[in-house]
Amino acid sequence: MTLTLNKEVYGSLLADIQPQLITNEAENERALNIVENLLADENLSPEQEQILKLLVALIEKFEAEHYQLEASTPHSILLHLMEARDLRQANLVGVIGSRGVVSEVVNGKRQISKSQAKSLGEFFHVDPSLFIDFSMR
Missing domain, CATH: 1.10.1490 (Dna Fragmentation Factor Alpha Subunit; Chain: A;)
Structure with missing residues (x-):
């Protein structure tokens, strides 16, 4: 019709x-x-x-x-969420590890582990898979 x-x-x-x-x-x-x-x-x-x-x-x-979320990296998503919520590295100490670990993750020197992804997902109230780099498998 x-x-x-x-x-x-x-x-x-x-x-x-x-x-x-x-x-x-x-x-x-x-x-x-x-x-x-x-x-x-x-x-x-x-x-x-x-x-x-x-x-x-x-x-x-x-x-x-x-708005290509698929093209975003776990690191860029973390930085975006931190910026959107006006957070500093210190806010993630205890969430994903020590001050040194947080610094390495935030500065892109260390990848986000699966357990850290889960913690970040809970902290930011988002799907933890956003923080997992599936291209590295």
């Missing part, structure tokens, strides 16, 4: 929203806000549903290109 859209309604929505390729954070935020508003409406018209699908596809494309 082919969905038939009202060209005037769809054209008006396109003119109001002006969807386009997302190239920066501001444009992504704008698209996310529009999607959020559309999702809040329980009775979307077919035209609104098409706009929603289009915006979601544009957002997914932008985020896949700019």
Whole structure:
């Protein structure tokens, strides 16, 4: 079954929203806000549903290109989480080891062990596998 859209309604929505390729954070935020508003409406018209699908596809494309967690290393994830929570090396002493061990891990001189990954996962409330370098197997 082919969905038939009202060209005037769809054209008006396109003119109001002006969807386009997302190239920066501001444009992504704008698209996310529009999607959020559309999702809040329980009775979307077919035209609104098409706009929603289009915006979601544009957002997914932008985020896949700019937020690549798969390409992150355990070390970069640790540094990001520390920065996001305004933590210092001293905050991890006792979580993953002594001051010296923490320093080596944070400075990338030592890989994160499985037991340290588990401890970091519990500490940051994330999946411990984020801290395991599967490429080293």
